[in-house]
Amino acid sequence: MKPVQDSSVRPALDLNLFRVFDVVLRERNLARAAEALFLSPSAVSHALSRLREQLGEPLFIREGRGVAPTALAERLAPGIRDALALLQQAVHRTRHFEPARDVLHVALAMPDVLEPSLLPAWVERLRVRAPEARVTSVRLERTRLERDLASGRLDLAVDVAQPTGPDLRHAVLLRDELCVVSSRRRALSSAAYLSARHVAVSSRRTGLAFEDLVLGRLGHQRDVAVRCQHHEAACRIVTGSDLLLTMPRRHAEALNAGLGNHLLPVPLSLPPVDLHLYWHRQVEEDPKSRWLRTELLALASEVMRPARRPKRRTR
Numbered sequence: 066m067k068p069v070q071d072s073s074v075r076p077a078l079d080l081n082l083f084r085v086f087d088v089v090l091r092e093r094n095l096a097r098a099a100e101a102l103f104l105s106p107s108a109v110s111h112a113l114s115r116l117r118e119q120l121g122e123p124l125f126i127r128e129g130r131g132v133a134p135t136a137l138a139e140r141l142a143p144g145i146r147d148a149l150a151l152l153q154q155a156v157h158r159t160r161h162f163e164p165a166r167d168v169l170h171v172a173l174a175m176p177d178v179l180e181p182s183l184l185p186a187w188v189e190r191l192r193v194r195a196p197e198a199r200v201t202s203v204r205l206e207r208t209r210l211e212r213d214l215a216s217g218r219l220d221l222a223v224d225v226a227q228p229t230g231p232d233l234r235h236a237v238l239l240r241d242e243l244c245v246v247s248s249r250r251r252a253l254s255s256a257a258y259l260s261a262r263h264v265a266v267s268s269r270r271t272g273l274a275f276e277d278l279v280l281g282r283l284g285h286q287r288d289v290a291v292r293c294q295h296h297e298a299a300c301r302i303v304t305g306s307d308l309l310l311t312m313p314r315r316h317a318e319a320l321n322a323g324l325g326n327h328l329l330p331v332p333l334s335l336p337p338v339d340l341h342l343y344w345h346r347q348v349e350e351d352p353k354s355r356w357l358r359t360e361l362l363a364l365a366s367e368v369m370r371p372a373r374r375p376k377r378r379t380r
Contacts, residue, residue, distance in 0.1 A: 222342075
């Protein structure tokens, strides 16, 4: 192994090279790193070559269609990430943060089912507070969540609670109870619920839906007759049938308003559905990220606030 060159005889390091290193380490692919950095793949490759020359050792090796870090890269990574985060924070502290001026693009990932209820209100809120912002809502990809947040491709993400590594931060955004959608009003006991046939909703090709996972932990199993991708389709399938659908109540209220379906309480002790807001550790103190998190959490609080019932008129 070649020793790292003495700093007294090599030129000063270009800090831009460390930014390239950090993104390549996360993406494990030069083409994806180039896309995140708005550079060409050849420019990324050239930057890595310059960094290798200055450090005296290779930082990445080819692995399949991507690259893998060497032992030196693994040792350097934590310090480089922390240093880049400190530099970013230092730059932001030099001027007062103004959303109307500083929030120009917002990228948010969320489940398809949540977009109709949350995104319009989010866009309207940003239109007032950050009128120059361009908003992008994308489909959530859990396998890329941490990389997309780390690279800045995403500012925030919304998803159900899931195991996270040390670099992801999260907070509860929305909490909603489950209900049962039925085409007719009925007294639903736990035995009747478990013996009925059901519609399940999941965007995954295989694997149990959320409520089936919870029922399994309680020692129960239900008969799923139909599995589909979206709750809107599931609600329409329930209409005119004896099938039952279990879903978050607030979303059920919106989708079934014109279908004539009834919303019944779940006759089993199922926990509420929690949706979490996720962001990366390196933007924990970033003014833009903090502002976006505060705004989205405030919006979610307003969305979950019970609607005011009209007062009865007295004669």
